[in-house]
Amino acid sequence: MGWLNYLIAPGFLQTSQVRSALILGTAVAVCSAVMGVFVIIRGQAFLGHALGDVGSTGASGAVLVGVQAIWGFLGAGLIAGASVDVLSRRARERDVATGVVLSAMLGLSALFIYLIGQVSTSTGVTQEILFGSVFTVNPDLVLPMVGLALAAVVVVGFVYRPLLLSTVNPDGARSRGVPVGLVSFAFLVAMVAAVEQSALVMGALLSTALLIGPAATAIHVTRRLGMTIAVSVVLALVDTWLGILLAYDSFNWPPAGRGWPVSFFVVAVMVVAYSLGQAVPRTSTVRAE
Amino acid sequence: MAAVQFDQVDVAFGRHVVLRQLQFDVPEGAFVGVIGPNGAGKTTMIRLVLGLLRPNSGSVTVLGQPAGRGGRQIGYVPQSFAAEPDLPLRARDLVGLGLDGEKWGFALPTKDRRRRIDACLERVGALGYAEEAVGTLSGGERQRLLIAQALLTSPRILLLDEPLANLDIRSGHDIIRLISEIASETRITVLFVAHDVNPLLGVLDQVLYIAQGRAVLGSVEQVVRSEVLSELYGQPVEVVRVQGRILVFAGDEMVPLGHEELLPHGRPRSLPAEP
Amino acid sequence: MASIWNTIFAPGLFSYSFVVHAWVAATAIAVLAALVGFFVNLRGEAFVAHAVPRGAFAGAAGAFLIGVNSILGLSVFAILMALGMGLMRRRSHNGVITALALVTALGLGDLFLTVGNTYAPEVFALLFGQLLGISGSEMVAIAVLSVCLVGVIAVVYRPLLLASTVPDFAAARGVSLTAMNVTFTLLVALAASLTVPVVGALLAFSLMIGPAAAGWYLAKTPWGAMLYSVGIALGTVWVAIVIGYDSSLPIGFLVAGVSLLAYMVARAINWFRRRRPGEAAVVPTGSGAVAR
Numbered sequence: 065m066g067w068l069n070y071l072i073a074p075g076f077l078q079t080s081q082v083r084s085a086l087i088l089g090t091a092v093a094v095c096s097a098v099m100g101v102f103v104i105i106r107g108q109a110f111l112g113h114a115l116g117d118v119g120s121t122g123a124s125g126a127v128l129v130g131v132q133a134i135w136g137f138l139g140a141g142l143i144a145g146a147s148v149d150v151l152s153r154r155a156r157e158r159d160v161a162t163g164v165v166l167s168a169m170l171g172l173s174a175l176f177i178y179l180i181g182q183v184s185t186s187t188g189v190t191q192e193i194l195f196g197s198v199f200t201v202n203p204d205l206v207l208p209m210v211g212l213a214l215a216a217v218v219v220v221g222f223v224y225r226p227l228l229l230s231t232v233n234p235d236g237a238r239s240r241g242v243p244v245g246l247v248s249f250a251f252l253v254a255m256v257a258a259v260e261q262s263a264l265v266m267g268a269l270l271s272t273a274l275l276i277g278p279a280a281t282a283i284h285v286t287r288r289l290g291m292t293i294a295v296s297v298v299l300a301l302v303d304t305w306l307g308i309l310l311a312y313d314s315f316n317w318p319p320a321g322r323g324w325p326v327s328f329f330v331v332a333v334m335v336v337a338y339s340l341g342q343a344v345p346r347t348s349t350v351r352a353e
Numbered sequence: 354m355a356a357v358q359f360d361q362v363d364v365a366f367g368r369h370v371v372l373r374q375l376q377f378d379v380p381e382g383a384f385v386g387v388i389g390p391n392g393a394g395k396t397t398m399i400r401l402v403l404g405l406l407r408p409n410s411g412s413v414t415v416l417g418q419p420a421g422r423g424g425r426q427i428g429y430v431p432q433s434f435a436a437e438p439d440l441p442l443r444a445r446d447l448v449g450l451g452l453d454g455e456k457w458g459f460a461l462p463t464k465d466r467r468r469r470i471d472a473c474l475e476r477v478g479a480l481g482y483a484e485e486a487v488g489t490l491s492g493g494e495r496q497r498l499l500i501a502q503a504l505l506t507s508p509r510i511l512l513l514d515e516p517l518a519n520l521d522i523r524s525g526h527d528i529i530r531l532i533s534e535i536a537s538e539t540r541i542t543v544l545f546v547a548h549d550v551n552p553l554l555g556v557l558d559q560v561l562y563i564a565q566g567r568a569v570l571g572s573v574e575q576v577v578r579s580e581v582l583s584e585l586y587g588q589p590v591e592v593v594r595v596q597g598r599i600l601v602f603a604g605d606e607m608v609p610l611g612h613e614e615l616l617p618h619g620r621p622r623s624l625p626a627e628p
Numbered sequence: 629m630a631s632i633w634n635t636i637f638a639p640g641l642f643s644y645s646f647v648v649h650a651w652v653a654a655t656a657i658a659v660l661a662a663l664v665g666f667f668v669n670l671r672g673e674a675f676v677a678h679a680v681p682r683g684a685f686a687g688a689a690g691a692f693l694i695g696v697n698s699i700l701g702l703s704v705f706a707i708l709m710a711l712g713m714g715l716m717r718r719r720s721h722n723g724v725i726t727a728l729a730l731v732t733a734l735g736l737g738d739l740f741l742t743v744g745n746t747y748a749p750e751v752f753a754l755l756f757g758q759l760l761g762i763s764g765s766e767m768v769a770i771a772v773l774s775v776c777l778v779g780v781i782a783v784v785y786r787p788l789l790l791a792s793t794v795p796d797f798a799a800a801r802g803v804s805l806t807a808m809n810v811t812f813t814l815l816v817a818l819a820a821s822l823t824v825p826v827v828g829a830l831l832a833f834s835l836m837i838g839p840a841a842a843g844w845y846l847a848k849t850p851w852g853a854m855l856y857s858v859g860i861a862l863g864t865v866w867v868a869i870v871i872g873y874d875s876s877l878p879i880g881f882l883v884a885g886v887s888l889l890a891y892m893v894a895r896a897i898n899w900f901r902r903r904r905p906g907e908a909a910v911v912p913t914g915s916g917a918v919a920r
Contacts, residue, residue: 109722110726158672160669160674328738441847454790
């Protein structure tokens, strides 16, 4: 069994940090993978990334007023998402408005971090806010986080068909009586919940990686939307589990006792999957079933 | 010399054959309607003429030269362009890009430049909104600007890609009249891509009918006939003239020409992956 | 009178050499960022303007790890990202390639920081910028490189404008759209390499997006939009320096705040102009706006 020990370092499943990391990682992966497909089809990759980034504003704000970080994340995400929605009526404007809102939120974040520095002497806060890690999540958060991920997926399941119709053909959807604005807003809220919880659990970097990477690969290699979502979920799960496993293993790698970050492994696996996907001949359209 | 010459042209993307054995000469000075259903290969043909695409076999000759990129001899009018009302670009600026937009550096606002741009704006009847933001103009007005843009280099061939696609009947009619006036004044060769031949009936010299990756060039009477179209489509098609309009029957159902997508073997509706 | 002057412009604002360096460097990068920002807006590629400076930060961490100049690492990463995004652009969905390039760079950056295992102040300084820590030679380098890049923008202005507004027509005239994509992303990368050390990786893009987005709503012509952008960017960094010097508030916050303000004001002006009777310029055409 020596080779297995080499593959999976001893104590992998016995460590409580690893167990909660696996549970949280699974929830985040499934939720991001489902969301990601719609985010890409709707051309909202930038917004999806920006929502993860503004989490740092929420986190620093939460530290400042002394509430739980998750409220900061969700609050900042909702404010940013709603502002972008209000400011952008057209496609080009949406990207630029996202940029302006993101820039304003990051500016606020810089202010909050400065203010925290004024009132407290701990310097660790800054780094923790900017680079979260799945191994250091408070175990009490596991249940609420999984619940949030589940809620986001349920919302998307609920608006699935009208969402698809209003994405592909907004005018057609309106003429059928679909409340396009409301459906888009429901998706936005679900997206905020999904991205913010993954940003809190995995950090802003991995929230973007898991949102875009698996879904982009899946869209490339599949033709039917149901299959796209399924492939995206599987890719995200494999990616996350491998990432956590390799990160755990890497505690024995040089430089000794330090461990390589989960984010690096998850991104590396994702890039490999995406590149392999690119080798498959392009399916130019995703067909609705 | 032929304006545009296709000699045994084959184009395939992978195993998907788009054009096969295209063979025709467009005479200089002719007004040619390039007619065919969606997906027949019209866009591919345009890209060949512009030199943006090389045929797998055969040759494309434009004004005696092999088709190449960047020809200022061809005035190309794209189908449309995206512009939002806030885009800080006036009609005049857009048209001016037609003069030398591909060159490095920026253009000095000389008198001669202004005069040439004004002349083209006037020719297409767009002088009245020369100072307006392009994003605030209607589809017909934008189409006129694109035509002015294409005319600025005094090209010998004018290539219009479905200029009627986004226009109502009246604006479309105005555009056709404008092009036919320009054609008769300047003896320019016109390739006018459309999917319905009817609006063009009064002005066409010849029609280049493209379907199923093949093409036939000739006068309307020669080409738009039951035998020719049946041959082209590879299935029975009947052409009927009613009060000066041309209608096409395919199978049991009547399909107006220009709506051949209603023919059997229609593609399943697909969801565009890039919204 | 003198006391009001001294309240706004604290003593030393124009005489201490480190503040003078800040004025010159900030002025140079403001002009550059505003001009690049015009094209960012024109092409609706705010994500690229965000991703390149942010991802390039990872290069600085890598450079620190192997012991070379962090700004060199920053530039190398920025240029690699730009090439990747520019060349892959047409093969994928809007924003996807940008997002992938960004997370790849950040994943590597995370690895460099962890493996390095030392707190690297000069790397973290790049995250927030150090406007008031620019040396004399750095100031000269920034100014000279900015002028060079503005020259490059002047050269590529026309084909880039054409390819960004009427891509089909540009292609027909022999302008390579891929070359223009790469030109654009490289411009962003080079501008980012100069901007990040000054205002920080997190907010370098504020300068590229905010002023240009505001100028956009005020102008009618490309030249007008660029002039407004430059003016607003200069106003933004100058105000940020004055307030930052007085209050020691973080410069990133001030830059973001002022440019947000400019953006909101510009949109309000635009909205009022549109509502004025007789100038009902809003013609919802729909018909003409066809996605590429």
